[in-house]
Structures are given as structure tokens and as C-alpha cells.
Amino acid sequence: MVVMTTTVEREDAFERSLDRVLLIGASRGLGLALADEWSGLGRQVVATVRGSSRTPLHDLADHDGREIEIETVDITEPDQIAALRERLDGRTFDLLFVNAGVTNEPEGTVAETSDEEFTRVMITNALSPLRVIEALADLVEPDGTIGVMSSGQGSVANNVNGGHEVYRGSKAALNTYVRSYAARHAGGRRSLVLMAPGWVQTDLGGSEARLTVDDSIPNVVTTLDSLSGSTDLRYVDYLGRTVPW
Structure with missing residues (x-):
């Protein structure tokens, strides 16, 4: 059963809201949402898109x-990450959320x-998000949040x-690389969330x-707000329930 947040819960979460958001990967799908x-x-x-073509995000941005x-x-592309960091120099955000990712085609076993x-899937889904975090983390407020779109399928236990x-x-x-990042930054004030x-x-x-x-998405936002201020790495689902590693 899907548990949806109430209006009161959404208003309470807004009081703890992460007001300035840097969203990596928003041209469509969950990022656009x-x-x-x-x-x-x-x-x-x-919010970022990958290329120069017009996307549904551009249509959304045109709304009054x-x-x-x-x-x-x-x-x-590491050079593009560095260029984005340079363009954003001097800006600060309450939340950096890395959403970009791909699936593999055609579907098959590892051996197939x-x-x-x-290489394409691993670079996009595992290596590149950490490069983004390393490059852009200093734009996040010292008590802000760094979040990454993971998946329940990343759980080894499940x-x-x-x-x-x-x-x-x-x-x-x-998940492992973000956990290593968290270990290297133990004692910091930022929240780290695998969603x-x-x-x-x-x-x-x-x-x-x-x-x-x-x-999903309204609950993702509410959960991220509710975890603002926590200082340990959390691997949670859209309803805030802990996902086993």
C-alpha cells in the first residue's frame, strides 16, 4: 500500500525545506518530476540537462x-563537470541531488x-555521480544535504x-562509493542520503x-526535507524507510 503524505505533513516538511536546490539530471523522468x-x-x-536540445524541463521552466x-x-565528461563548477562559482545550495543514471540495453546477465x-552503465551510474559530488560539494552549505538517486535494486541484502x-x-x-565518501567525511555536518x-x-x-x-516524488521531497540536519549516511526509500545494504 502506498502511504501518501497529508497536507499538514507537507506543510511541516516545507518549514524544514531545502530551499536552494542543485539538481543534476532533470530533462525527463524522475529528475523532471x-x-x-x-x-x-x-x-x-x-537543474541540468545533458545536451543543447530543448527538453520538457525547458517547457517547465517557462511556466510563470x-x-x-x-x-x-x-x-x-569530467571537463564538463569542471566547467559547471566554474559557472556556479560563488553560489551556494541547501541541497545537491544527483539524479542522472541509465539502465543497460539489451537486458541480460553480466556474462552476456x-x-x-x-562500462557505460558503471561509469554513468557509479563513477560519475561521485565525480559530481567531489566537484560540487563545496557549493553545499556546511549543514546542507547531498543526495543521490539510488535504487532498491542496489541493496545486496534484498x-x-x-x-x-x-x-x-x-x-x-x-552505494558503496557513497558510503566510502561518507567515511572520509565523518564528523561533518552535512546530511548524506541515498534515495x-x-x-x-x-x-x-x-x-x-x-x-x-x-x-513517489512528493514523498521523496518530503523525506529529504525530514532528513535535513541528520549527520549520518542514510539509505532510505521514498517513504523514509531504511533500505538494508
């Missing part, structure tokens, strides 16, 4: 009253996956059915997914 949710709540959002600033970065496809092996492995690796949004009906999740975007 996050930009929609945050800007709809009056947050100031800097939406504070969305669009930047461009391909997180698999080509070197090129395995992997009892197999399947989606390359994607699962990339998210498990992502599992649930199985959501997007291009990546597919039409058979259990949740709609409206089931």
Missing part, C-alpha cells in the same frame, strides 16, 4: 512563477553484457530474485511499475 515538485513548492532550482535555472552537463555496455544484473551492480557500487524512489512508471521503470510519479 523532482524539478516540477521543488519549483512548485517555491524552491529555487538549478517557476524559479528554474537550466544548466548543461554530461556527468560522464558487452564490455562497452558494462537481492533474492536476481535479474537486472548490470543495473543492480551499478547501484550497489554507487530509493520505488519502482516508478517512467521510461526507465516501464509501464508495469507499481508506483506513479505522483506516488
